[in-house]
Amino acid sequence: MNLVSLKEILKGEPKYRLKQGEDAVFKNLINDWSEATFFSLELRQKLNQFCPLAIKAEILVSKTKDNIKTKILLDDGAQIESALIRHNDGRNTVCVSSQVGCPLACEFCATGKMGFKRNLIAIEIVEQVIFFSRLLKKEKERVTNVVFMGMGEPFLNYENVMEAIKILNNKNGLNIGARHISVSTIGIIEGIRKFSKEKLQINLAISLHASNNNLRRKIIPANNKYPIELILEAVNEYIKKTKRQVMFEYLLIENVNDSDDHAFELAKLIKKPLYFLNIILYNSTGVFKSPSTKRVMVFKDILTKKKVKFSQRYRFGQDIKSACGQFITKTCL
Ligand code: SAH
Numbered sequence: 564m565n566l567v568s569l570k571e572i573l574k575g576e577p578k579y580r581l582k583q584g585e586d587a588v589f590k591n592l593i594n595d596w597s598e599a600t601f602f603s604l605e606l607r608q609k610l611n612q613f614c615p616l617a618i619k620a621e622i623l624v625s626k627t628k629d630n631i632k633t634k635i636l637l638d639d640g641a642q643i644e645s646a647l648i649r650h651n652d653g654r655n656t657v658c659v660s661s662q663v664g665c666p667l668a669c670e671f672c673a674t675g676k677m678g679f680k681r682n683l684i685a686i687e688i689v690e691q692v693i694f695f696s697r698l699l700k701k702e703k704e705r706v707t708n709v710v711f712m713g714m715g716e717p718f719l720n721y722e723n724v725m726e727a728i729k730i731l732n733n734k735n736g737l738n739i740g741a742r743h744i745s746v747s748t749i750g751i752i753e754g755i756r757k758f759s760k761e762k763l764q765i766n767l768a769i770s771l772h773a774s775n776n777n778l779r780r781k782i783i784p785a786n787n788k789y790p791i792e793l794i795l796e797a798v799n800e801y802i803k804k805t806k807r808q809v810m811f812e813y814l815l816i817e818n819v820n821d822s823d824d825h826a827f828e829l830a831k832l833i834k835k836p837l838y839f840l841n842i843i844l845y846n847s848t849g850v851f852k853s854p855s856t857k858r859v860m861v862f863k864d865i866l867t868k869k870k871v872k873f874s875q876r877y878r879f880g881q882d883i884k885s886a887c888g889q890f891i892t893k894t895c896l
Pocket of ligand 1: 671672712713715748768769812843847
């Protein structure tokens with residue numbers, strides 16, 4: 564799919580033609596311009612040639628059928644991965660990538676190991692959602708939620724991510740509510756500050772993963788530039804401005820950040836009324852191990868005793884390497 568020259572091609576047409584074209588793509592989810600019969604045959608052919616709508620993708624479905632991963636081939640040959648998570652409460656969440664690869668090189672993340680290739684443009688981010696929207700349309704369902712938790716660091720591609728969110732949120736298009744869109748960041752402070760000023764009510768998630776800087780810098784190289792106290796300062800400003808809850812993600816890794824002391828230290832950090840903690844179990848990327856069920860229970864018991872508000876993320880799609888942190892594509896290896 565490539566919509567880069569859509570405006571250019573429709574330039575000579577009456578203004579409403581562009582809106583018709585965009586509605587066809589984002590609202591009616593057409594697969595091919597031949598379906599846009601309100602355009603002349605000549606225009607449809609031209610659009611098919613210069614703005615193809617086909618999405619080149621491979622698909623993998625998990626055994627439980629509630630997780631579908633796709634590998635999308637972009638125009639320049641780069642590959643990205645996205646996933647659809649079908650919750651049993653009717654929500655259909657798409658996890659999108661914001662970059663090809665990632666420059667952060669976190670120890671526990673497969674994407675981090677493949678390096679960084681380039682930023683995605685807005686429409687390449689939206690394309691991932693359109694792919695699943697077309698799929699769900701066949702079952703008369705739609706994408707209800709989008710999380711920026713795939714490959715890449717969204718706040719290192721800020722402008723494109725925001726442009727994509729505006730397209731996703733458009734009532735006349737995909738119509739995904741701002742409150743149903745979440746952006747997860749390693750804690751890029753400049754990004755959090757800009758995000759505070761956005762008019763949309765999008766959710767913010769912070770990948771914390773450690774209860775102190777010494778430990779965090781070992782698994783997250785970016786902690787040298789963005790240590791915990793500076794992140795929390797930016798988050799507090801965000802909360803002051805937006806009055807919105809912020810989610811802190813904590814990946815539990817055996818013998819790395821899962822001790823009783825870590826739990827007590829974490830409880831001290833997550834103490835503000837609008838802080839919310841999300842415990843994630845490490846999905847294998849071949850480097851570390853996930854803690855035992857008993858260890859996870861003890862860790863969570865401490866958090867409960869310390870009155871920390873938290874939830875645990877349900878694991879999806881491990882069999883198809885579609886779970887958090889398992890996205891990797893060959894082109895950059
Ligand atoms: N760069 C952004 C978004 C991508 S990661 C960020 O760091 O937040 C999305 C989520 O998946 C983050 O919370 C990330 O830390 C988590 N994650 C990464 N590797 C993982 C793994 N091996 N198992 C489980 N979660 C992982």
